[in-house]
Amino acid sequence: DTGVSQNPRHKITKRGQNVTFRCDPISEHNRLYWYRQTLGQGPEFLTYFQNEAQLEKSRLLSDRFSAERPKGSFSTLEIQRTEQGDSAMYLCASSPRGGGQGYGYTFGSGTRLTVV
Amino acid sequence: GESVGLHLPTLSVQEGDNSIINCAYSNSASDYFIWYKQESGKGPQFIIDIRSNMDKRQGQRVTVLLNKTVKHLSLQIAATQPGDSAVYFCAESGNAGNMLTFGGGTRLMVKP
Numbered sequence: 001d002t003g004v005s006q007n008p009r010h011k012i013t014k015r016g017q018n019v020t021f022r023c024d025p026i027s028e029h030n031r032l033y034w035y036r037q038t039l040g041q042g043p044e045f046l047t048y049f050q051n052e053a054q055l056e057k058s059r060l061l062s063d064r065f066s067a068e069r070p071k072g073s074f075s076t077l078e079i080q081r082t083e084q085g086d087s088a089m090y091l092c093a094s095s096p097r098g099g100g101q102g103y104g105y106t107f108g109s110g111t112r113l114t115v116v
Numbered sequence: 117g118e119s120v121g122l123h124l125p126t127l128s129v130q131e132g133d134n135s136i137i138n139c140a141y142s143n144s145a146s147d148y149f150i151w152y153k154q155e156s157g158k159g160p161q162f163i164i165d166i167r168s169n170m171d172k173r174q175g176q177r178v179t180v181l182l183n184k185t186v187k188h189l190s191l192q193i194a195a196t197q198p199g200d201s202a203v204y205f206c207a208e209s210g211n212a213g214n215m216l217t218f219g220g221g222t223r224l225m226v227k228p
Contacts, residue, residue, distance in 0.1 A: 042221050
């Protein structure tokens with residue numbers, strides 16, 4: 001396991017279509033996070049899971065967004081009825097359960113979504 | 117690769133010089149701070165972190181300073197190298213690292 005893996009790396013979709021992204025975290029990490037990053041900005045928190053439980057969701061996560069982590073391992077992020085404003089880099093990160101310095105919060109390389 | 121941060125503040129330094137990147141945070145309840153490096157087309161890469169009960173922490177060629185009085189964080193890179201060229205973000209958390217709030221980022225350009 002060499003890190004957090006995200007697929008696909010790039011996705012171009014037409015407005016109104018649904019898209020799904022996948023994240024495979026570091027295997028021993030039980031926390032998984034989704035962030036969104038637009039050009040010129042830092043990443044913005046969307047949601048996080050501890051094992052299979054989704055514990056926190058940002059107000060940025062509208063009703064068109066849904067995230068799952070059914071077996072506490074990989075996670076999917078689905079966007080329904082995509083809009084041009086959804087165009088961004090979607091980043092996944094994972095960490096072991098917190099405590100101490102160096103939480104090992106590791107990001108993947110992201111999925112770049114372009115809605116045309 | 118795709119550029120990260122087209123309109124970010126830019127710090128330009130000569131190779132071999134020391135770099136200092138600054139960050140102001142707003143939440144006085146934040147107790148954990150991280151510096152990340154992000155290269156084009158890649159996710160943020162962890163550099164160094166610090167808890168609020170410390171004011172300085174050193175890593176390999178990097179030092180993070182935390183001033184809680186003025187809510188200021190800085191990253192010092194010694195002997196800056198071309199490979200250090202990237203966008204640097206500070207991030208803070210007030211709940212043991214569950215959710216990170218990122219600052220706006222600074223682009224570091226290292227001139228050979």
